[in-house]
Amino acid sequence: MGITLRNVSKSFGALGVVHDVSLDIPTGDFAVFVGPSGCGKSTLLRMIAGLEETTAGSISIEGRDVTEVEPAKREVAMVFQSYALYPHLTVFENMAFSLRLKKTPKAQVNDMVQEAARILHLEEQLQKRPSELSGGQRQRVAIGRAIVRKPKVFLFDEPLSNLDAELRVQMRLELAKLHREIGATMIYVTHDQVEAMTLADRIFVLKKGVLQQAGKPLDLYDDPHNQFVGGFIGSPAMNFLPGRVVARQGGMIRVALDGLGTELSAKSDASVAEGTAIKIGIRPEHLVPTEGGFEAVVDMAEDLGGVSYLHARLATGKDIVVELRGRRENFDGRKISLSADAGEVLLFAEDGSRLR
Amino acid sequence: MTSLRKFENGVLTIGTFAAAALWIFPLYWAFITSMRSEDRVVSKEAGVLPDEFNPAAYIDILWNTNLVSWYINSIGTAVIITFTVIVSGMMCAYAISQMRFPGRRILYGVVLASFMVPSQALVVTQFILMNDMGLINTWAGIILPQLIVPVVIIVYKQFFDAVPKEMREAVVLDGGGDYTLLFKVYLPLNWGITTALGIITFIMAWNQFLWPFLAVTTEDKMTIPVGITQVNDAFGVFYARLMSVALLGAMPVAIAYLIFQKKVTEAVMISSGVKG
Numbered sequence: 001m002g003i004t005l006r007n008v009s010k011s012f013g014a015l016g017v018v019h020d021v022s023l024d025i026p027t028g029d030f031a032v033f034v035g036p037s038g039c040g041k042s043t044l045l046r047m048i049a050g051l052e053e054t055t056a057g058s059i060s061i062e063g064r065d066v067t068e069v070e071p072a073k074r075e076v077a078m079v080f081q082s083y084a085l086y087p088h089l090t091v092f093e094n095m096a097f098s099l100r101l102k103k104t105p106k107a108q109v110n111d112m113v114q115e116a117a118r119i120l121h122l123e124e125q126l127q128k129r130p131s132e133l134s135g136g137q138r139q140r141v142a143i144g145r146a147i148v149r150k151p152k153v154f155l156f157d158e159p160l161s162n163l164d165a166e167l168r169v170q171m172r173l174e175l176a177k178l179h180r181e182i183g184a185t186m187i188y189v190t191h192d193q194v195e196a197m198t199l200a201d202r203i204f205v206l207k208k209g210v211l212q213q214a215g216k217p218l219d220l221y222d223d224p225h226n227q228f229v230g231g232f233i234g235s236p237a238m239n240f241l242p243g244r245v246v247a248r249q250g251g252m253i254r255v256a257l258d259g260l261g262t263e264l265s266a267k268s269d270a271s272v273a274e275g276t277a278i279k280i281g282i283r284p285e286h287l288v289p290t291e292g293g294f295e296a297v298v299d300m301a302e303d304l305g306g307v308s309y310l311h312a313r314l315a316t317g318k319d320i321v322v323e324l325r326g327r328r329e330n331f332d333g334r335k336i337s338l339s340a341d342a343g344e345v346l347l348f349a350e351d352g353s354r355l356r
Numbered sequence: 357m358t359s360l361r362k363f364e365n366g367v368l369t370i371g372t373f374a375a376a377a378l379w380i381f382p383l384y385w386a387f388i389t390s391m392r393s394e395d396r397v398v399s400k401e402a403g404v405l406p407d408e409f410n411p412a413a414y415i416d417i418l419w420n421t422n423l424v425s426w427y428i429n430s431i432g433t434a435v436i437i438t439f440t441v442i443v444s445g446m447m448c449a450y451a452i453s454q455m456r457f458p459g460r461r462i463l464y465g466v467v468l469a470s471f472m473v474p475s476q477a478l479v480v481t482q483f484i485l486m487n488d489m490g491l492i493n494t495w496a497g498i499i500l501p502q503l504i505v506p507v508v509i510i511v512y513k514q515f516f517d518a519v520p521k522e523m524r525e526a527v528v529l530d531g532g533g534d535y536t537l538l539f540k541v542y543l544p545l546n547w548g549i550t551t552a553l554g555i556i557t558f559i560m561a562w563n564q565f566l567w568p569f570l571a572v573t574t575e576d577k578m579t580i581p582v583g584i585t586q587v588n589d590a591f592g593v594f595y596a597r598l599m600s601v602a603l604l605g606a607m608p609v610a611i612a613y614l615i616f617q618k619k620v621t622e623a624v625m626i627s628s629g630v631k632g
């Protein structure tokens with residue numbers, strides 16, 4: 001196992017920031033910690049790096065318990081959001097810094113830096129200073145500094161958030177390629193679920209310091225453990241509507257939608273009593289215009305060509321999003337009737353937990 | 357609008373010239389005085405314009421005083437003071453700014469408090485102390501009391517505090533300790549302020565009068581500012597000679613400043629151009 005966390009917690013004084021997190025990341029995996037800002041992602045990453053002390057629990061890297069090991073001896077390398085390049089050193093010296101500290105022979109330093117520069121297309125920039133580089137190049141130098149150390153684990157803390165949108169997409173692809181080329185275990189922290197979905201072998205969703213769910217991106221998308229994960233993963237976000245259980249039979253639950261005068265069926269074996277208040281979750285692409293569904297008025301239609309997003313309002317005043325593909329008519333201001341297939345309707349209890 | 361601009365510019369230029377003249381005049385006056393014979397300096401004919409190029413005062417100073425010793429004493433003590441103050445101040449500031457140890461805040465409070473004590477207030481105690489230690493009329497006696505420059509620590513601390521935390525963490529992950537951090541990262545990142553503090557400390561040490569005046573009684577151990585007092589001893593005031601020593605005494609500092617001034621600007625630009 002690449003990295004194992006067991007019941008890891010962190011408090012700053014009285015403030016609990018990470019609560020009882022246990023997780024496993026197989027060697028060579030690209031893991032992503034995702035969650036809203038302030039949920040403790042960076043803190044968890046910094047604990048793995050050894051930059052923050054662990055209040056409780058244990059952290060192992062490649063089977064070795066490193067909970068009490070100092071950062072430099074954990075064989076991890078970190079790429080910071082601000083890059084943290086040494087501004088007074090050239091690109092070459094930035095990448096060679098850790099090797100020089102280890103008193104690596106000169107020829108070997110040169111080889112290792114050249115190799116990293118080749119992987120990152122920085123051969124031409126080696127004699128420049130960070131201030132002479134573009135944002136994307138600085139980012140690469142920061143990654144290069146990690147690569148030359150040949151660490152067991154790469155840690156990235158929102159490394160792309162200082163780049164503009166286009167460059168971010170490009171660097172994302174390069175990171176994915178880099179992972180394939182190097183094959184090391186990587187942990188990547190982001191608040192952007194699109195980055196998480198595109199990069200991850202395995203996503204860990206955090207909220208208020210508690211691990212909500214771990215799994216492959218599409219598993220999280222199709223089968224969220226709770227309302228938070230359902231709403232956080234996927235863009236545009238999942239629609240949630242309140243309702244009440246009216247009938248339960250044969251693996252189906254019928255739900256009357258509050259204030260809409262309609263009922264929807266959902267596939268579920270959950271044992272919920274009739275009359276229980278619950279929430280249903282439907283992804284935008286699973287809402288389809290059909291006769292006899294619930295009605296909504298389209299406020300605004302975003303037509304992107306292949307796909308259209310209808311931002312619509314229900315009779316209860318709630319806003320929902322509908323995704324349509326291959327439709328050419330303009331829905332602006334129109335009243336539509338919506339429904340969803342029973343297999344695509346997810347049920348959540350009032351407290352947000354999933355009813356399967 | 358444009359004519360008003362021109363007028364403003366004109367006024368500003370004249371004002372600047374006036375201020376510059378005010379500043380330069382004493383230097384100019386010292387220079388032409390030093391180039392006159394002692395008789396001419398005090399005669400009625402001595403006007404504002406230079407009228408004589410007589411190096412007699414300089415020659416007299418070089419041959420008949422301990423000027424060379426004074427130079428050596430001034431340079432030696434000032435260099436040692438500057439180096440020691442900068443290195444120890446930097447290390448102390450690093451510890452206060454970056455290391456976590458009990459009493460850190462109190463230590464910084466003590467530094468701040470000592471900043472507020474005027475050095476003249478301590479002169480008597482220092483003299484007694486140096487005398488008890490047998491250091492009167494030695495370089496050590498001149499140097500030791502001048503090594504306490506709290507402002508260097510305070511300035512360095514502010515600059516070290518401003519270095520991003522992630523820079524430090526990157527070094528820690530790379531396997532660097534406090535010496536690596538200080539000498540390979542924090543110091544190079546702050547070359548600008550180091551050069552500036554170095555120049556200021558050097559000039560302060562060079563110009564120091566009161567303490568070296570008390571700590572030294574034999575002519576061959578004097579620094580230049582103290583040596584100047586020896587020029588006008590028995591036979592009244594020799595203006596030309598006085599001015600020539602003063603100019604010779606000021607020269608090394610002026611030259612050092614001119615050389616390093618450019619370096620300061622460069623260093624400041626290097627360390628600020630990289631933040632973004």
Ligand SMILES: Nc1ncnc2c1ncn2[C@@H]1O[C@H](COP(=O)(O)OP(=O)(O)O)[C@@H](O)[C@H]1O
Pocket residue numbers: 012015017035036037038039040041042043044
């Ligand atoms: N050194 C610290 N001292 C006190 N509180 C901290 C410290 N570092 C982080 N926190 C708090 O911990 C919480 C999680 O922070 P962080 O891990 O940076 O969140 P994220 O990276 O998910 O945005 C925040 O509420 C933050 O204010």
Ligand SMILES: [Mg+2]
Pocket residue numbers: 041042043158
């Ligand atoms: Mg963060």
